Every structure is written in structure tokens, then in C-alpha cells.
Amino acid sequence: MFQGCHKNRQTGLGEQQGLQGLDARVSSQGDRLLQVEGLTKLFGTLRACDGVNLDIARGEIHALLGENGAGKSTLVKMLFGSLEPNVGTILWNNQNVRLTNPAEARKLGIGMVFQHFSLFEALTAAENIALSLDATTPLRATADRARELSSAYGLPLDPNALVGDLSVGERQRIEIIRCLLQQPELIILDEPTSVLTPQEADKLFETLERLRAEGKSILYISHRLEEVKRICDRATVMRHGKVVAHCDPRQETAASLARMMVGADVKIASRGEGTTAGEPRLVVRNLSRKPANPFATALKNVSLSVRGGELIGIAGVAGNGQSELFEAISGEVLQDQAETVSIRSRPAGRIGISERRRLGAAFVPEERLGHAAAPRMTLSENLLLARHHTDRTFAGKSGLLHFGAVKRAAQRISQAMDVRKSGDDPEASALSGGNLQKFIIGRELDRQPAVMVVNQPTWGVDAGAAARIRQALVELARAGSAVLVISQDLDELFEISDAIAVMHHGELSAPIPIAEASFERIGLLMGGADASGHATAAA
Amino acid sequence: MRFELVRRPERSALFSALSPFLAFGLTLIAGAILFALIGQNPVNALYSYFVEPLTEIWSLHELAIKAAPLILIAVGLTICYRSNNWNIGAEGQFIIGGIVGSILPVLYPEFQSPLVLPLMLLMGMVGGAVYAAVPAFLKARFNTNEILTSLMLVYVAQLLLDWLVRGPWRNPGGMNFPETRQFDAQAVLPELFPSSGRANWGIVFALVAAVLAWLMLSRTLKGFEIRVMGASPRAARFAGFSAKRMVFFVFLLSGALAGLAGISEVSGAIGQLRPTISPGYGFTAIIVAFLGRLNPLGAVAAGLLLALTYLGGEAAQISLGVSEKVARVFQGMLLFFVLGCDTLIHYRIRRVAQAIAPSSITDTPAASSSEAAALEAGGTGGAR
Known part of the structure; x- marks a missing residue:
């Protein structure tokens, strides 16, 4: 059982009071700022939030834990006024409130920092902040206020810097300062560290x-x-729209917290025996790319080699050139010289993605919907999307499609990767993130590619699916393929990689063998420490 | 107080299918009100407008004559629009097709051969395709807006035709009327059933084109490419499809079909070039394409309906004495209602109580901040 943890399977009021009695530390810490009782939100027949109870005391950091799709964002949207609950009450300072829009929530003193920032890149930090204030506030006053707050809270920021020039961490500071300017009592932070070193x-x-x-x-x-x-005083754990536990995270282990979130033990990918690496299958030589637009990252002299049987990870904070590197390797963007990218010893820099696939390479981009898959098309059509050039059984020389074969293959992939879907052949957008990602990875694995390049394999994917995907990638490498995984998730890279290289400002460090890699060392490289030195050494 | 559109979490499949019928029903109601306002009995007026033309064989032939160019053009536009390319200049490609296809019978009347007609049709298609290649090239090369360039080229084509028939191509034995010489029998598109009416092979071309286009869209890799390109351009690039090549493909194809419609009309229904050879077929075909749900087979049904509005307009002019512009009014209402129905099937209207506070705008400045946008838009995206 979980120690120090109150399990709350039912959502009766009595249970709730029991909870209050149990957690004496909270009441000693002061009054309740926010109290939520029996909050329920239905989308059609789906109970996105089902009788959720939550209370937040003044002066505490309260964690909301749960997998993707557990109902966290639905709950937060209700607290921030952008969704109205079907049933349930929200008490703010012990007063019943109805939040019908975000402006009302802000007025009460609820602020939110989103996971995806909403900033104009062409404007300065101060201008972006001013946009959220009354039109009458002069820009200079805003900049001064922002500067004050930034020094008071240890958030170094130049209000006159263009957002386009700022790192992700700095952009997040703008969002936080913007939120603080409204003097909120409660600040909601959505996955704030997912973009930070x-x-x-x-x-x-x-x-x-x-x-x-x-x-x-x-x-x-x-x-x-x-x-x-490390930082939270209390935690509320959600699963399938319900609160499954309130607990003190300091008295839990990471494993016990994970078990509460997932409802089962989380498997860690077994790395298997590191086979002796074979021939280099994917080689990138001195790849440079000018930024495609003012806010893209230039690639500077990137070199890299992945051997058969090897899994190389590329770490780095988002926006440091990973997408640009992926596009260049996949062939969505061509290079000036054919030798810049070689796939199975063939120069491939001048040929497109279909021809690179024909050389035995497979690609999985970061964005599932709209890049890896067309949202409004069915799974079998999305299978065809990536395989029409490599599988003659799908599309013959005449240009006629064989949908029977495509559908059978889609079924086979769904079974192999345990893709859970509602119908026989639903639209891609009807699948949950994890299931769609399993399908997209499976679509490539099904070909047994000699080279596999994956960008953010488990971004926004639930733990069960993520474990499955990681295991599949490790197995592919062990079977002799060259696998390159670009990820922001350091834990993931440490779990599956044979060596980790770090991307920073469009430069790639030399890969560090996993035995010599540490979080601290990789973290420093992610922050830009001396990456160029390594890159030169590698070149 | 103001209103805003909020995307529905799921759209109703039933209403999506019903939308063209709903739109037609609403057009009839609005039309009835319109007729009542100008002092006509709405029932009689609508009868003579929409039913009477269908009661006689000869007027069914006329329906086929009017429907043929509409369907031919709309099939091309359907493919174009499905790939997210917006060719608005089919009227111009229709006219250029008519002009280029008429080169043989106008300038070389002495060239007599069974090959004349096939050559004319071919040249009409080439003419339309080449004319459509201009906006395609401008878009692929300079990223211009194809809606503007293709539309503006319509006026160029109209003026070119006007100049030709008043100037160099005017019939030497035509008493200075602004028209070319009458085409010889070999240059005229044959009628299908000469005993009962004028309908010519144009309608057959239209039906064949519709079926072929439907097969292409649903059964071939090229059709798949078109659909992916329209549904998700970035996914299309990931699939290895080239957006630039697609621009040329769909513009050339839709231009060729418009050109074929043009020469078929000139050769079949008119028999010579005149300053005006189209009552706006190229524009009306845009309505046909949308009313047909951007499906080539749907375009056949929609083309017949729109052809009826032309016939009804003529009939109403005669029997009711109203302006023939009434046809354009009906066509406009039809497009308005079909787009309105489609919009309301995908979105619902929400009333916003007060003017939006400046602070709540800021969370949605960029399209990329989809999460924030969904939150602010009332969270209807929450079910995603």
C-alpha cells in the first residue's frame, strides 16, 4: 500500500471530510484557498472528469499528477473558467463561485502559465506583456514593472528583448511574469519543466x-x-478522470507515484545485450542549414554517424535545431551536396523522402497530427501516406491503389503494437495520442527499416504506450538497425540510448557513451556549455 | 454584445449529407419571399421557375446543354479545390479554350477532314490548360495568391475574345456583326438525338469526366495525393508529395476541362464565336463544385440543378416578365445557403455577453498556441 497516502476511490462528501481530518498539516498551514467538490465534466458519454475533489491551501505547492488523458487538463480548464463543469462546486475563499470565462478567473486571482506559450515572436517581451494588460498602461511602466518582478523573483529577463531571440526558458519567464502582474493568489503551471534544461x-x-x-x-x-x-507539499493523483489518491509526495517513491498514476507497474525498457556495432548506416557529414525563416534555428556543421545495432539519442531543449535536423535527414528538405547525408553508404542528400525511404530508412516526426498523419484520414490511409513508395502491394505501377492490402496491413500493425481504437478503421484524430503514436511507430517498424529516425517518440504519450514504444525501438536496434532518437525527455534517452549527443543552438556535441553520461553532464551541454568544442572534435 | 463561431466537437454526419438539400430548401423559401415582394404569386412563380422547364422534352435537352459545361468545369474545380488550390478563373479558361479550339474552323475553313472536330477539342483543352498554367506558375514560382491571379485573367480573356470577334476574326461576309464565320458541319459537335432536341455530346463528355475523376480521386495514388495535399499539406510533404507539382497538375487539369467545356459550347451550342460565349458558366461552376460536396459525382447532380436555375431564369423572363438577372440571384442564394449550412454544421454560434477584455485576447495571438486558443475559445476543443 502507499504509505502516507489517502486513497479516495469514492467521491462522497463523507470521504472528503475524512480527508480533511486526516491531513492535519494542511489545516495548520492556513485556510483553504480553493476547494473543489464533486466536479464532473462530460464530453458526450466520456467522463473526462468524474466527481473530482481537490483542495489547495494557501502557501502550498500542490502537484496534480496523472497520465495524458487522465483528466488533468479538463480539470484545470474548469478551474480557469474556460470549461464549465456539468456537476460540482468550486469554492474560492470558502465562497461558491461560478467561473464562466478566463477573465473571471483572473479577476478572482487565478493565473495560468500554459505549456505552449502564446507569445508574438516579432514583439519584445514588454510588448507581449502589455498586450495582456489594460490598453491604457504605458509601455514603459509595463517594462519597469516587469523588470521589478523579474529581479524580485529571480527571473532574469530583458523586457526589451525580442521574443524571437529568446530561449524557451526565457519565454517561459515572460509568461510567468505576465501571470504575476495580475497578482494572482493561485498560479497554475502546466508541465513547466518539460521545455527546460x-x-x-x-x-x-x-x-x-x-x-x-x-x-x-x-x-x-x-x-x-x-x-x-522535490518541491511539492501535497499531490493529487488522477487516473481515467477520477482522483485515485491524495498523498504527500515526499513520503512516496517515484515508483509508487508512477504506480498510482498508471494503475500498474511501469515497465522499463530492457536494453538487452549491447551487440557489437556494425557498419555505419546513417552518416551525416558537416550538415549546415540556413534558417528557413527568421525564427528557425540554423544548423551548424552537424556531423553524426549511427551504426547498425546502435541506438543514438539526441538530447536538447526544444527549438535548438532538432526539427531542422530531422527535416534534413528525412529529406523533406534537400541538402546542397549529396554526401551530406548518407543512408546505407549511399549519398542521399539530394534525393527526397520517398527515395530515402526506398534506401531502407524510416522516419517518425515530432508532431503526430498534421505531420506524421493527416488527422481527418483513416488509419489505413495514413499507413499509405508513409508507405506508398516502398510497398508495391499497396500501390501498383499503374497507380491503382489496393485498399484491401493496405487495410490488412493496418490491422496487422494495430495488433502488433496493441493500438486501441474505436472502429475498424477510424480517423487518425479519433485515436488517443498514445495509440496513434504506437500506430505511427508501428507503421515504420512493420517495414523492418535499416535506419530509423524518430523525433520525440513518446511526447505526450501515456506511460504504458511509452514503455511499449521504447522497448520496440531498443529491439529494432538490437536486431541490427541503426536507430536515432531525438528527445527532450532525458530519462527516456538514458533508458534506451547507447550514446547521447546534445543539440544546442544548431550544433551537435560528440556522442557521449551511456556509461560516461550523467544528467549533470548532459544538462550542462544542453545549456550550451562548450558544445562547440565537442562538435569540432567530432568533425 | 457580439457573436462568435465556436467549432463543434463533432459534426453531424446526417446534416453534412443533408446540407445541399437544406440549402436548396432555404433558397426556395427565400425565393418565394422575393417573388412575393415584387408582387408575383410565389407558388406560380416557383412552379414556372423550377418545374415547368422539366415538363417538356425539348427543354430537357436544353437542360443537358446548360448542365454539360457546368459539370465539366465543376469536375475540374472539384479536384483543384480538394488539393487546396483555388482556381477561380475557370471562366477565362473556358473562353480561351473556346478561342483556341476555334482556330481551325475560323482561320482555316478550307481544311476539311473528319479530324477537324477531334483536333478542335484537343486544342480547346490545350488552350484552357495553358491559360490555367499562368496562375499555377505564378503561385509555384512567386507564391502569389492564385485566387487573385486566376480571377484577373478572366477579364483578360473576355477582352481578348471581344477584340478578336470585332477585329481580326470577324466574319468577312457577316455584315459587320461582331462574330466569326459559322462553323462548317464537320466542325460542329454532333447532337445526340437530333429528332427530339439540341443536346449534344457535351453532356456525355461531362458524365465521362465525372466518373473518371471520381475513380481517380478514390482509387488511385494520384487521387490520394490530391486528398492528402488538401487535408494536411505538411503530412503531404512528409509523404513525399510535391506541393508545386500538385499546383501545376490540378490547374492544368481543371484548365483543360474548362477549355473542353468552352470549345464544346462554341462548337456545339453556338456554332461560332461571339463577344460573349458564356453566361458565367465558369463562375457558376464554383457553386456547382461546392454544392456537389467537392465530389465529382455530386457535381453531376449539382450541375443539373444549377442548369435548371438558368433555364428557370429564361422561363421566368418569358412567363413572368421578370429580369433574367433573377437566375443570378437564385444562384447567389444557393451558394450563400450551402456555405451557411456547412459553416453551422461545423461551428455553433455563441453569444458573448460583453466586449472582450483586452487581457483575454492575449492568450490567443498565435495559431500555434492551440492549447491556449482552445481554452479561450470556450474549451470546446477539450474533447480532443
Whole structure:
């Protein structure tokens, strides 16, 4: 059983009171700022939130844990006024409130920092902040206020810097300052560290602790268990729309928290025997790319070699050139010289993605809907999307399609990867993120590619599906393929890679063998420490 | 207080299919009100407009004559629009097709051969395709907006035709009327059943084109490419499909079909070139394409309906004494209602109580911030 943890399977009021009695520490810490009782939200027949109870005291950092699709975002949307609950009450300072739009929530003192920022890249930080204030506030006053806040909370930021020039961490600071300017009592942070280096995350935690010391409350949404254990006072765990536990994360282990989230033990990919690596199958030589638009990252002299049987990971904060590198390797963007990219010893820099696939390469881009798959098309059509050039059984020389064969293959892939879907051949957008990702990975694995390049294999995917995908990638490498995984998730890379290289400002460090790699070392490289030196050494 | 459109979490399949019928029903109601307002008995007026033309054999032939160009053009536009390319200039490609196809009978009347007609049709298609290649090239090369360029080229084509028939191509024995010489029998598209009416092979071309286009869209890799390109351009690039080649393909194809419609009309229904050879077929075909749900077979049904509005307009002019512009009014209402129905099937209207606070705008400045956008838009995206 989970120690120090109150399980709350039913959602009766009595249970709730029991909870209050049990958790004495909370009441000693002060009054309740927000109390949610029996909150339920239906989408059609789906109970996205089912009788959710939650209370947040003044001056605490409260973690909201759960897998994708557990109902966290639905709950938060209701707290932020952009969704109205079907049933249930929200008490703010012990008063019943109805939140019908975000402006009302802001007026009460609820602020939110989104996972995906909404900033104009062509404007300065101060201008972006001013957009959220009354039109009458002069820009200079806003900039001064922002500067004040940034020094008070340890969020270094130049209000006059163009957002386009700022790192992801700095952009997040703008969002946080923008939120703080509204003087909120409760700040909701949605997966704030998913875009930060370990060192940047440390700085964020200091800021959060300072806010807590001032008596502000923070609702911290995350699936990173170590950091929840580190900074959160209490945690509420959700699964399938229900609250399954309230607990003190400091008294839990990461494994026990994961078990609550997932409902079962989480498997860790077994790396298997590191076979002796074979011939280089994917080689990138001195790849440089000018930025395609003012806000894209230039690639600077990237070199890399992946052997058969090897799984190389590329770490880095988002926006440091990973997507640009992926596009260049996949052939969605061609290179000037054919030798820049070789696939199975053939120069491939001048040929497109279909021809590169024919050389035995397979690609999985970061975005599932709209890049890897067309949302409004069926799974079998989406299978055809990536395989029409490599599988003659799908599309003959005459140009006629053989939908029977495509559908059978789609079924086979769904079975092999345990893709759970509603109908026989549903639209891609009807699948959950994890199931669609399993299908997209399976679509490539089914070909047994000699070279596999994956960008963010488990981004936004539930733990069960993520474990399955990681295992499949490891197995592919062990079977002799060259596998390149680009990921922001360091835990993932440490779990599956044979060596990890780091991308920063469009440069790629030399790969560090997993035995010599540590979080700290990789984290420093992600922050830009001396990456160029390594790249030169590699070139 | 103001209104905003909010995307529905799921659209009703039933209403999507019913939408063209709903639109037609609403057009009839609005038409009845319109007729009542100008002092006509709405029932009689609608009868003579929409039913009477269908009661006689000869007027069914006329329906086929009017429907043929509409369907031919709309089939091409359907393919174009499915790939997310917006050719609005089919009227111009229709006219150029008519002009280029008429080169042989107008300039070389002495060339007599059974090959004349096939050559004319071929040249008409080439003419339309080449004319459509202009906006395609401009889009692929300079990223211009094809809606504007293709539309503007319509006026160029109209003026070119006007100049030709008043100038160099005017019939030397035609008493200075602005028209070319009458085509010889070999240059005229034959009628299907000469005993009962004028309908010519144009309608057959239209039906064949519709079936072939449907087969292409649903059964071939090229059709798949077109659909992916329209549904998700980035996914199409990932699939290895080239957007630039697609621009040329769909513009050339739709231009060729419009050109074929043009020369068929000139050769079959008119028999010579005149300053005006189209009552706006190229524009009306846009309505046909949308009313036909961007499906080539749907375009056949929609083409017949729109042809009826032309016939009804003529009939109403005669029996009711109203302006023939009434046909354009009906066509406009039909497009308005079909687009309105489609919009309301995908979105619902939400009333916003007060003017939006400046602060709540900021969370949705960029399209990329989809999460924030969904939140602010009332969270209807929450079910995703």
C-alpha cells in the first residue's frame, strides 16, 4: 500500500471530510484557498472528469499528477473558467463561485502559465506583456514593472528583448511574469519543466519556493515524479478522470507515484545485450542549414554517424535545431551536396523522402497530427501516406491503389503494437495520442527499416504506450538497425540510448557513451556549455 | 454584445449529407419571399421557375446543354479545390479554350477532314490548360495568391475574345456583326438525338469526366495525393508529395476541362464565336463544385440543378416578365445557403455577453498556441 497516502476511490462528501481530518498539516498551514467538490465534466458519454475533489491551501505547492488523458487538463480548464463543469462546486475563499470565462478567473486571482506559450515572436517581451494588460498602461511602466518582478523573483529577463531571440526558458519567464502582474493568489503551471534544461528547472524551483514563502499557492501539473517529490507539499493523483489518491509526495517513491498514476507497474525498457556495432548506416557529414525563416534555428556543421545495432539519442531543449535536423535527414528538405547525408553508404542528400525511404530508412516526426498523419484520414490511409513508395502491394505501377492490402496491413500493425481504437478503421484524430503514436511507430517498424529516425517518440504519450514504444525501438536496434532518437525527455534517452549527443543552438556535441553520461553532464551541454568544442572534435 | 463561431466537437454526419438539400430548401423559401415582394404569386412563380422547364422534352435537352459545361468545369474545380488550390478563373479558361479550339474552323475553313472536330477539342483543352498554367506558375514560382491571379485573367480573356470577334476574326461576309464565320458541319459537335432536341455530346463528355475523376480521386495514388495535399499539406510533404507539382497538375487539369467545356459550347451550342460565349458558366461552376460536396459525382447532380436555375431564369423572363438577372440571384442564394449550412454544421454560434477584455485576447495571438486558443475559445476543443 502507499504509505502516507489517502486513497479516495469514492467521491462522497463523507470521504472528503475524512480527508480533511486526516491531513492535519494542511489545516495548520492556513485556510483553504480553493476547494473543489464533486466536479464532473462530460464530453458526450466520456467522463473526462468524474466527481473530482481537490483542495489547495494557501502557501502550498500542490502537484496534480496523472497520465495524458487522465483528466488533468479538463480539470484545470474548469478551474480557469474556460470549461464549465456539468456537476460540482468550486469554492474560492470558502465562497461558491461560478467561473464562466478566463477573465473571471483572473479577476478572482487565478493565473495560468500554459505549456505552449502564446507569445508574438516579432514583439519584445514588454510588448507581449502589455498586450495582456489594460490598453491604457504605458509601455514603459509595463517594462519597469516587469523588470521589478523579474529581479524580485529571480527571473532574469530583458523586457526589451525580442521574443524571437529568446530561449524557451526565457519565454517561459515572460509568461510567468505576465501571470504575476495580475497578482494572482493561485498560479497554475502546466508541465513547466518539460521545455527546460535541468539547470533551468532548478532556477524555476527557486522562484516557486519564493512564491510559496509569500503565501501564494501553486497548482503544479507534471508527470515528472522526481521534481514533484522535490518541491511539492501535497499531490493529487488522477487516473481515467477520477482522483485515485491524495498523498504527500515526499513520503512516496517515484515508483509508487508512477504506480498510482498508471494503475500498474511501469515497465522499463530492457536494453538487452549491447551487440557489437556494425557498419555505419546513417552518416551525416558537416550538415549546415540556413534558417528557413527568421525564427528557425540554423544548423551548424552537424556531423553524426549511427551504426547498425546502435541506438543514438539526441538530447536538447526544444527549438535548438532538432526539427531542422530531422527535416534534413528525412529529406523533406534537400541538402546542397549529396554526401551530406548518407543512408546505407549511399549519398542521399539530394534525393527526397520517398527515395530515402526506398534506401531502407524510416522516419517518425515530432508532431503526430498534421505531420506524421493527416488527422481527418483513416488509419489505413495514413499507413499509405508513409508507405506508398516502398510497398508495391499497396500501390501498383499503374497507380491503382489496393485498399484491401493496405487495410490488412493496418490491422496487422494495430495488433502488433496493441493500438486501441474505436472502429475498424477510424480517423487518425479519433485515436488517443498514445495509440496513434504506437500506430505511427508501428507503421515504420512493420517495414523492418535499416535506419530509423524518430523525433520525440513518446511526447505526450501515456506511460504504458511509452514503455511499449521504447522497448520496440531498443529491439529494432538490437536486431541490427541503426536507430536515432531525438528527445527532450532525458530519462527516456538514458533508458534506451547507447550514446547521447546534445543539440544546442544548431550544433551537435560528440556522442557521449551511456556509461560516461550523467544528467549533470548532459544538462550542462544542453545549456550550451562548450558544445562547440565537442562538435569540432567530432568533425 | 457580439457573436462568435465556436467549432463543434463533432459534426453531424446526417446534416453534412443533408446540407445541399437544406440549402436548396432555404433558397426556395427565400425565393418565394422575393417573388412575393415584387408582387408575383410565389407558388406560380416557383412552379414556372423550377418545374415547368422539366415538363417538356425539348427543354430537357436544353437542360443537358446548360448542365454539360457546368459539370465539366465543376469536375475540374472539384479536384483543384480538394488539393487546396483555388482556381477561380475557370471562366477565362473556358473562353480561351473556346478561342483556341476555334482556330481551325475560323482561320482555316478550307481544311476539311473528319479530324477537324477531334483536333478542335484537343486544342480547346490545350488552350484552357495553358491559360490555367499562368496562375499555377505564378503561385509555384512567386507564391502569389492564385485566387487573385486566376480571377484577373478572366477579364483578360473576355477582352481578348471581344477584340478578336470585332477585329481580326470577324466574319468577312457577316455584315459587320461582331462574330466569326459559322462553323462548317464537320466542325460542329454532333447532337445526340437530333429528332427530339439540341443536346449534344457535351453532356456525355461531362458524365465521362465525372466518373473518371471520381475513380481517380478514390482509387488511385494520384487521387490520394490530391486528398492528402488538401487535408494536411505538411503530412503531404512528409509523404513525399510535391506541393508545386500538385499546383501545376490540378490547374492544368481543371484548365483543360474548362477549355473542353468552352470549345464544346462554341462548337456545339453556338456554332461560332461571339463577344460573349458564356453566361458565367465558369463562375457558376464554383457553386456547382461546392454544392456537389467537392465530389465529382455530386457535381453531376449539382450541375443539373444549377442548369435548371438558368433555364428557370429564361422561363421566368418569358412567363413572368421578370429580369433574367433573377437566375443570378437564385444562384447567389444557393451558394450563400450551402456555405451557411456547412459553416453551422461545423461551428455553433455563441453569444458573448460583453466586449472582450483586452487581457483575454492575449492568450490567443498565435495559431500555434492551440492549447491556449482552445481554452479561450470556450474549451470546446477539450474533447480532443
